[in-house]
Amino acid sequence: xxxxxxxxxxxxxxxxxxxxxxxxxxxxxxxxxxxxxxxxxxxxxxxxxxxxxxxxxxxxxxxxxxxxxxxxxxxxxxxxxxxxxxxxxxxxxxxxxxxxxxxxxxxxxxxxxxxxxxxxxxxxxxxxxxxxxxxxxxxxxxxxxxxxxxxxxxxxxxxxxxxxxxxxxxxxxxxxxxxxxxxxxxxxxxxxxxxxxxxxxxxxxxxxxxxxxxxxxxxxxxxxxxxxxxxxxxxxxxxxxxxxxxxxxxxxxxxxxxxxxxxxxxxxxxxxxxxxxxxxxxxxxxxxxxxxxxxxxxxxxxxxxxxxxxxxxxxxxxxxxxxxxxxxxxxxxxxxxxxxxxxxxxxx
Numbered sequence: 001x002x003x004x005x006x007x008x009x010x011x012x013x014x015x016x017x018x019x020x021x022x023x024x025x026x027x028x029x030x031x032x033x034x035x036x037x038x039x040x041x042x043x044x045x046x047x048x049x050x051x052x053x054x055x056x057x058x059x060x061x062x063x064x065x066x067x068x069x070x071x072x073x074x075x076x077x078x079x080x081x082x083x084x085x086x087x088x089x090x091x092x093x094x095x096x097x098x099x100x101x102x103x104x105x106x107x108x109x110x111x112x113x114x115x116x117x118x119x120x121x122x123x124x125x126x127x128x129x130x131x132x133x134x135x136x137x138x139x140x141x142x143x144x145x146x147x148x149x150x151x152x153x154x155x156x157x158x159x160x161x162x163x164x165x166x167x168x169x170x171x172x173x174x175x176x177x178x179x180x181x182x183x184x185x186x187x188x189x190x191x192x193x194x195x196x197x198x199x200x201x202x203x204x205x206x207x208x209x210x211x212x213x214x215x216x217x218x219x220x221x222x223x224x225x226x227x228x229x230x231x232x233x234x235x236x237x238x239x240x241x242x243x244x245x246x247x248x249x250x251x252x253x254x255x256x257x258x259x260x261x262x263x264x265x266x267x268x269x270x271x272x273x274x275x276x277x278x279x280x281x282x283x284x285x286x287x288x289x290x291x292x293x294x295x296x297x298x299x300x301x302x303x304x305x306x307x308x309x310x311x312x313x314x315x316x317x318x319x320x321x322x323x324x325x326x327x328x329x330x331x332x333x334x335x336x337x338x339x340x341x342x343x344x345x346x347x348x
Contacts, residue, residue, distance in 0.1 A: 005060045011043055012064045023069040026190040027322050033075040033190050034107055034149065040065070041104025046080055050087045050102075055223060056276040059230045063272075066234025070326035073231035075191045078147045082108020084223050085155045085167070088216070089209045093169060097153055107152045109172065111145045111196075113334035115157035115217055116224070118165075120335075120343050127158040127198060129166065135204040136160075136168065144334070146193040148172060148179055154196075157213055165213035168203045176201035187325035222279040225287040229272050232294030232330060236265050239301035239323055246308040254308060261304055264297045285347040292340040295330040302327040 018039055025031050040046060040061070049058035058080065066073025083101040086093055086108075100106035117123050127140040138158050145154070152172040159165050172179060182194040210216045240262055247255050271290055275282045302324045306313045313320035331337040 005057055008045070008048070008057055008060070011045060012061055015040055015043060015045065015061070016064045016068050019065050019072045020068040023071070023319070023322070024317065026069060026071050027187065029189050031190065032149075032192060033072055033147070034104075036065075036069075036072045037075060037079050037107060037147075038104035040076060041079075041102060046076075046083060046102050046104065049223070050083070054277060055226060055279065056273055059226055059272060059276040062227050062230035063234045063237075066231035067238040068234075070231055070235045070323065071188050071190050073234055074188060074329075075147055077227045077231055078110045078191075079104070079108045080227060081110040081112070081220070081224060082147075082153060082155050084220055085110070085112070085209060086153075086169070088219065089169070090206075092206050093209060097169070101153065107147050107149050109145050109147050109152045109154040111142045111154055111156040112167075112217070112220075112224075113144070114142075115165075115167070115213055116221065116335060117339060118157070119214055119217055120339065122339060122342070125157050125159040125165065127156060129158040129160050129164075129168075129203075131160065132202070135202065135206075135208065136166075138168070138170075138198045138201045138203055140198055142196040142198070144193065144195055146188075146191045148182075148192050148194050148196065150179070155209065164211060166211045167209040167213060167216055169207045169209055170201060170203055172196075174201055186328055187322065188329055221284075222275075222282065222287055225291045226272065226276050226279065228333075229268070229291050229294040232291075232298040233265070233269055233272055235323055235327055236268070236294075236298045236301040239298075239305040239320075239327075240265060242320060243301070243305045243308050251308050254304065257304060261297060261300050264293065265301065268293050268297055285344060288340055288344045288347075291335065292337065292344065295333075295337055295340075298327045298330050 045061045049055035062073055062076055065076055086097045101108050114125055118125050127138050129136040129138050150173050154170050157167050176199045178197040180195045305320050306324045309320045
């Protein structure tokens, strides 16, 4: 760990305790993640790693939070990515939105998964932009996004009929945007994850973040993948910690499996923090491999914890059960395990 990470230890510990105290209520749907994100933002932790600073502190924040609640860790990743996009935007957009996103006063939606899938050659962008005298109008669906509240800020990719690709910014309550009712989920319900529909949504030229989609995604993808891996790391560590207390008696039958998963986790964590210290020297394939390994080890660790915990872990109110349900989302979260495996195969 770097000295910078050590300096923020007390802040992270306080945030982790706050998240821990709210995790069960979030899982029951009695509250949502806006309170957690505002608390993290007020502590100044969302700003870590912006504007070219070392990313390892932000990785540590997401890691610590996700160990207490993957729900919050996941929404924290989405919030921080929206902030990352705005931090790389023209000055007008930075002045308008950066501080409110960094403080958690405004909730950010990252709808960029379709862009990363498109650039991997796995599909077209679903949002179609039509040029106007003062900007664009946008029509089409966002099939899945999180942190979707009526006053959220959405960063999204779109295409024009003549093949241009751009990234733009809009408020979720803009005229022409319809937010679908959130579906009932196995877990992560407090993240307000759902689909949206754009119908001729007017975006002024000032709210077009970039018209170089490929270049922009190339810049943000290392942060995108590292922070996703961070929440995989956090939930894995929590499950292994619980599992380690149950390796006697019948649990001794699982000692070898525990050692294997622990070794996978140790490798993941070492690479995560090494890559975060200097992402510029990491080959693109290694970010893909890291994110894929993060999903695989998190699912394995939560399954092992549930097995060792037995009937008590089957109770829906237990933290073991919550982690098991939360981790079930990781193989299908974009980029999905299938997409990651396919992308990695292109380098082999």
